[in-house]
Amino acid sequence: MQAAVATARSSLTLHRTVASIRSMRHALDPAVKIGFVPTMGALHEGHLSLVKEARARNDIVVASIFVNPTQFGEGEDFEQYPRQLEQDQDLLADLGVDHLFAPDANSMYGKNHDSFVSVEGFEDIAEGKARPGHFRGVATIVTKLFNIVQPSNAYFGQKDAAQCCLIQRIVDDLDMPLHVNVIPTVREPDGLAMSSRNAYLTTTERQAAPVVYRSLCAARDLFLGLPAESSIPAAHIQQVVESILASEPLVSEVQYVAIDNKANMRPIDDDVHRSEGAIISLAVKVGSVRLIDNIVL
Structure with a gap:
């Protein structure tokens, strides 16, 4: 009965879920302002904050759910990545999403697919x-989805800082007629950045995981305490973050702590100037779960 009610609610507000590229294109009117929220599903409040922003500022809102195989490396969690399409449909319907694009891999990558988009330099940054x-x-x-949906505005979360920078670079370099909107990271009450992968954490690991944000906040507080015209070595900021991460036994691996230029995510090797700022990003494993986060100085 509960499932039937949920389905009925979805059909009232979510105009349609489509799986084919042709159907997605035919569903949209290019004369209206289209807001687009690309996701891999397993939606949480971070995703929904993007949808709410899109709903408030556009005539039509499109969300996509596609677990993209080409962005997962060998040994990563492509097969295990959480998939919950029906639940996600209900969440999107409740927020007034007009169309959900949920293709399969064969639709997005046909058997003769040979074209890929590569942005110079991003394989050399810490996350790359x-x-x-x-x-x-x-x-x-993202390029394929932009071509299919043709949005006026696209919405992404700040948690994936390097991804946001990459997408802005593509849009600028390829003269795509859309605006990239980066929305602040949504966090749990204890500071942990919301992520679909948080579901992998055990109870004990979840209790330890806020150390990630705590380490970033310590570095931010140090930086904000500097006089307005001063600077601090990037290596010193990195040491502050790493020392706090090292205090938590369940942090099993620190893959990187990067101090980067806010505009292009390139490393700052010398001093970070108080007047210019930077972005601190990191990737760590709590137990076996890989978590990323960042904070803007």
Whole structure:
């Protein structure tokens, strides 16, 4: 009975869920302002904050759910990544999403698919080195989705800072007629950034996981305490973050702590100037679960 009620509610507000590219294109009117929220599903409040922003500022809202195989590397969690389409449909319907695009891999990558999008330099930044090929997969699928949906506005979360920078680079370099909107990271009450992968954490690991944000906040507080015209070595900021992460036994691996330029995610090797700022990003494993986060100085 509960499932039937949920389905009825979805049919009232979510105009349609489509799986084919042709159907998605035919469903949209290019004369209206289209807001687009690309996701891999397993939706949480972070995703829903993007949908709410899109709903408030556009005539039509499109969300997509596609677990993109080309952005997962060997040994990563593509097969295990949480998939909950029916539940996600209800969440999107409740927020007034007009169309959900939920293709399968064969639709997005046909048997003769040979074209990929690669953005120079991103394989050399910290996240690119940690996940070889990841950014090529992201750049390709986002470009394909933009071509299919033709949005006026696209919405992404700040938690994936390098991805946001990559997508802005694609839009600027390829003269795509849309605006990229980056929305602040949504966090749990204890500071943990919301992520679909948080579901992998055991109870004990979940209790330990806020150390990630706590380490970033310590570095931010140090930076904000500097005089307005001063600077601090990037290595010192990195040490502050790493020392707090090291205090938590359940942090099994620190893949990187990066101090980067806010505009292009390139490393800052010398001093971070108080007047210019930076972005601190990191990837760590709590137990076996890989978590990423960042904070803007």
